[in-house]
Amino acid sequence: IKFGVQFGLWGMSVYFLGTEKHHKKYLKDIGSLKLPGCFAMTETGHGSNVKGLETTATYNHETKTILIHTPSRDAGKEYIGNAALHGQKATVFAKLIIDDTDYGVNAFVVPLRNEKGELQKGVTIEDCGPKMGLNGVDNGRIWFDQVEIPVDDMLDRFASIDEEGKFQSPITSDNRRFFTMLGTLVGGRIGIPRSGLSALKSGLSIAIQYGDGRRQFGPENGKEVPILNYRTHQRRLMPLLAQSYALHFALQYLTNRFLNRTEEEMQEIEALAAGLKAYTTWKVTAGLQECREACGGKGYLSENRIDRLKNDTDIYTTFEGDNTVLMQLVAKSRLSEFKKEFADINLFGALSYIANQAKTSISEKNPVTIRSTDEDHLLDFDFLFGAFKYRETDILTSAAKRIKKHIDNEMDSFDAFNQTQYHMLNVGFAYIERVVLEQFVSAIETMTDGPAKQSMTRLCQLYGLHTIEVNKGWYLEHDYMEGVKTKAIRKLINKLCFEVRKDALVLVDAFDIPDTCLAAPIATKS
Template structure:
């Protein structure tokens, strides 16, 4: 430029041309400004106006020159803080330019330019903290693995070594017939390794170790999930139904062959029209006095057995649930062993098998339908632990109520509601391992002039993956607790444990559903390719929220149990119970809901485990009492109880949710208390805090409505969640590596070490 003073305009020109279109409005603003500066000669004004001619933009070279001029100045004069100072420096007369600082600021304002941001953008970016965050190692990974595996370490190690063998290479055929045979073959290998019969009594060849059986299910879930479900159908559902509902004669006859997979079988409960409401099953087992047999029959198409695993191809027998009829009298649902195929695979007369065909996932499992047309079975095929027909052809049972008996039978099968959430947990671990390892390596965008940055350094990405990581750790310990409760159960605890299992099954499988969704999206296009396995993990576990009990229905079961425990505790407290309860609650509320507590936002408080647990417990208690009151009020006002429960159905889910969250937090806290290694303890403490605070954040509307927290506190919690994510990020890869999933099982190329 002829007049060096004009150089002062370079930053403005560069900014209007490079960042945005030069709009009519910008042009008008700049023109007005230039023309109004009477100190500039008309010639110079024309020159300046020529640089903002919409129809004749500056050339690429001119733009590059401007940029380089600006960068040079900023590099040489690091004190420059504003566009005005920059302009002065460029004019080579330092601040002796045509315009006053306030005029210039007004112009910047009119053009929508943020001065300081502009200057920052021209500086070389070396000190970006976003760019600098990276994976480090702050603890001994193996110590965490040992903690997670606990007493089951030996069997876990064995299973991992089996599924890492070459013959367990993933099946890539999309032909379901091929896939089903591969999975069957895998099951056979596991049976040969004595893994299938682990829970059966020793006298029938089993390992008599239920804890190990659950650990096997969970560890197998690092491999193909069709394998896990096929395994679970055969050794869990089919075998355990014989063991739990049958008696000695059935054990002797079947258990060994079931455990060796010589006798593949099914668990035939669900019917087309009866999934959740299994009490309404319509298949009949009619007793024939003349030859002491039962006739198994499917009265209509909608009473056919549906989705039955092992039915379409391999099953030779099935535990069939059917209404027992003696002399036209209905004795409720009971269980019978019914042959389906001979050992050559030929379907027996009277049985019709359908194939459920291709499914969203689990295509290695041969789900099918089964119909019975007057199929006769001998009397001893009735699984008669809880009910039987005596020699005189009379019904006998130690449990008089049909309803009660049926739910007792179902109660013995609750193990499935421990195996499934543990399998779901393993799938979440696999997904997180893949997504977190990838996000640590995948780079995208970066500071101006700097290298691209691992996407795990971005806040949204951390928010997507790290609270789920914390939750996965938390659920791990809660499922360990559930398992231990189940293994050491007393009769009196059964209902509570069944309700806990129903709830944890929902909690864990929904958690896995959400986590794998985040993992898929967090891996972008790579997450969509089947080779990276999120496809299989996600689609296979999709049905986990439905089978072994629909989650929404199970959550209501859990809630009903909580409500009935609540009522009982009133009973136990005597008639003053409810008054005392309300009084006690009010006391707590007063101490925890004072203005200081509801607004407390210091870091020590927000990270305090006692605060977390109190907040969870308060929520649990309050929601439970409120739901109980509401149902009572509705019934009092004349509603049918059935309608009243429907009205509060939404709240019932909250009752369970709040209960389960409290259990999960509590068990995670207890597990951490036992840890001695300080580094391990530190990192798990952080995960625990992240779990607690991200749950509170999720539920913050409730806390605000309740008055337990004020806005200043919920906002501080949001910031703390962000901070914890940031603090945990460097350890994230180590934390997923601690799951110790065999590399051959992970298999995803994007997760390769």
């Protein structure tokens, strides 16, 4: 995580938000670790609401400098990585004030310490103290008391102050400029779920190898049986194994899109990154708990590492964006696609239009889809994708209609959105689940026929059917399936878990995690 703070947050903020003068001045020393730094956005009083940040950056016409100031205790920068011990400079997000006019949140390079590690004048820092995990990261709180910086240390890719002390920006819309600035930092929302998934892969490797070797009970007068042969154990770990592969392909798809991005698709990539960050890290948190329990008392021992994997990744659901807030951003993006003109992501102004356009394009439910229990039908990718897409479209349409109904009843747009927040989360979940399945299927289609493709196909089928089972209440409520079909799905999941179990050791071995990194006595081969 300290690596990520130094290069992914501090370095990339200078690279993406700054211009050539900043690149020449800072990037070489950042890359060589000569200049350790921080990314100072979050405040005690404001985390998710970045627009509400209270730290000020006031331009002084006489000296042509900017004064960075913390106006209150709650305006202090909070939970800033590298701040408590090592950071010498920070990218500080603050409201730019020129002649008493607020020009919104912008980014500035601000000194924290000199090369000897001594705090700069006007800077106060304290350690956040012990945490659940990641205690190797020196998180700190920062307060500024009229810290003066040159105007050239405003990161000015999207906004600047000219020679006459006037605000300039190539992006006239405040909203669009703000979201464009934040959009350049989306890389962190790709790195965090990838890191979390790596932790889940480690947890699964430990739990599955332990389950294969641990023997308990058995037939009378027979040998004891590996606990991984029991259906209950397969049911708790095999769907997680399928899920980890599904998320792997989805995150690889997201990474490739980000690396080859165009400006036109950035809004879609930002929404996808937000959704996959939230979805993945939630699954990681729940999955590692399952791995811990599947290892019994051995899983509780620190020497077997699951505790550290759990504790170090628990914060992943919060930093780089609170998951619940991120899923609402995904829903806003999905609703905004009804009308592409809303480029500033101003949902509220589009509500009436959205609801009018949100007519379901779903065809009449097919009796075969509702009742069929045929195994070939249930395993067919077309059936799985159709079920996921139906749910996604129906939930999206329903959410738009709910908002429109509140607006028609003269409810304030803010309250209308608040009343619909729970449905908005489901919009995000349904979208991401469909994308994950879609990318798993796409990856399989690129494989040559053989045992590996057969194994991946079973995993994909297990991921799809297990996700439907998790959401079976929705499918039953909406008459997309009858009980006889959900029962058949349950039985088929049991069968798939049994089949995947045969390949389980090979599948976790394919994660290619060396024993020296796994470092769990209950799982290592030597």
